[in-house]
Amino acid sequence: MSPASFAEFSTANIANLGDFSMKLINRWAYAGLAALAIVSTAGMLPAHSEDAPLVVMLLPENVTARWEGQDKPMFTEAMKRAYPGARVKVENALNDASKQQAQAEAALASGAKVLVVTAIDQKGAAVIVNDAKRQGVPVIAYDRLIHNAPVAYYVSVDGVKIGELQGQFIADHTKEGGRIAIINGSKLDDNAFLFRKGYMSVLQPLFDKKSRVLVADPWVPLWDPSKAQAQMEQILTATNNGVDAVLSPNDGMAGGIIAALDGQQLAGKVPVTGLDGTLNSLQLILQGKQSMTVWRSLKDESNKTAQIVAALLKGETPSADLFGGAKMNNEMVDVPWAQVTPHVITLDNMNLVIDDGAVTKEAVCKGMPRVGPCKQ
Structure with missing residues (x-):
């Protein structure tokens, strides 16, 4: 046939x-x-x-x-x-x-x-x-x-180590009483639970001691960035923009979360984590809108x-x-x-991703501010 x-x-x-x-x-x-x-x-x-x-x-x-x-x-x-x-x-x-x-x-x-x-x-x-x-x-x-x-x-x-790195970054970049939103990944993916195990091992003790405040903790079906954006918009509405940091377990969702923060002029003011070292996430880091991504080669x-x-x-x-x-x-x-x-990637060590061949400097720096690897 x-x-x-x-x-x-x-x-x-x-x-x-x-x-x-x-x-x-x-x-x-x-x-x-x-x-x-x-x-x-x-x-x-x-x-x-x-x-x-x-x-x-x-x-x-x-x-x-x-x-x-x-x-x-x-x-x-x-x-x-x-x-x-x-x-x-x-x-x-x-x-x-x-x-x-x-x-x-x-x-x-x-x-x-x-x-x-x-x-x-x-x-x-x-x-x-x-x-x-x-x-x-x-x-x-x-x-x-x-x-x-x-x-x-x-x-x-x-995956647990990835979550630990993300959780520690949020702990280190928030102050006493800081309000943290956690937007978890897909419940169909075991990695989402491994990441959560890692970041909650760092953050839950802070929540228990009231030194940090958990303002939201939803899950996102199938890691969908548009649904992550919708979740973030709802959180901002419910808290009257009262969010000091967002733990995103991957870069795709981070992009959606940052779009929601952008709508309230908060992008770049609120730390946001990620994972994968994608081209979009690296450019968001260059723009100062995403704080870090966890990358493995x-x-x-x-x-x-x-x-x-x-x-x-x-x-x-x-x-x-x-x-x-x-x-x-x-x-x-x-x-x-x-x-x-896994490695934490920020503006300071972004060359690790470029040197590995995951992305090219030309692609990363196109139209971006002259910071980090794009200075020259």
């Missing part, structure tokens, strides 16, 4: 189906179209590459800039260095767990030898791992652990992942040096954990 007729069949018959059947058809449709995309892409490669091992990376969404802007190209380049003969396919499920499941099924049907998965649903993605396991395909959990499943390896930063994270993949493709055990003995329990197994080191 051609892609056009496949799509016509799906759309023409969905109206006559119940909820269960609709979900089933959607899953078939996603899997069929994803498989066609993989086959089509493979067909554009040189003929000799057809026997090359296929590695498929499944990303969660494109709301957060890092996934498409950094992780995708950096992993692709890292694989070229670590295992030049491999075919690499990167898919993005756009925050749709069913679509990610279908992409995994399509990848396995297309003969993938390794799956690298950033799960949308970290519990539901156990199905992906179990399906892959039955076919002898190892799964590397990238940036987010997958629970209660035989995950082969895990590559990520320590996504190049390092991609390189470590690629080294693990390359070893697996060669039928070898990845080097123990990648893990340093670290493991993370996922309720089923202790998963070997390749850790990435």
Whole structure:
């Protein structure tokens, strides 16, 4: 069946189906179209590459800039260095767990030898791992652990440490009695809870002693910047602009929060944290509107992942040096954990991100004040 007729069949018959059947058809449709995309892409490669091992990376969404802007190209380049003969396919499920499941099924049907998965649903993605396991395909959990499943390896930063760095920054940049708003990330992402564990380990004792005041503590579905902005606007209204600092767990949400602060002429007066070191966040720091971002080298994270993949493709055990003995329990197994080191980035050390290749100085400094790395 051609892609056009496949799509016509799906759309023409969905109206006559119940909820269960609709979900089933959607899953078939996603899997069929994803498989066609993989086959089509493979067909554009040189003929000799057809026997090359296929590695498929499944990303969660494109709301957060890092996934498409950094992780995708950096992993692709890292694989070229670590295992030049491999075919690499990167898919993005756009925050749709069913679509990610279908992409995994399509990848396995297309003969993938390794799956690298950033799960949308970290519990539901156990199905992906179990399906892959039955076919002898190892799964590397990238940036987010997958629970209660035989995950082969895990590559990520320590989320608790990130939260500790964010919490300490807020503690150090507020005065006695300072009013703090905490806008948490997505409840579907374990990292949001790890970050919270870290920053609350610093801030909760201050709240308990009344030396700082918690004015709001909402959660934002799917890390959506527009929803973070709406939350911040509601907080400013409820407190009559009575906020002295905002803890944002990532840069995308920080952008939305700063937009709300801008609407009240408070941007740059209220410290705001972030995470990822995105281009937008670095420019907000240059403008004095965002105070810091926690950054880990996504190049390092991609390189470590690629080294693990390359070893697996060669039928070898990845080097123990990648893990340093670290493991993370996922309720089923202790998963070997390749850790990435987090750093607080401010105006003073922004060159760390530029020197790593995550962004270029030209891109960061375009139209920006001549401060920090943009002085010359």
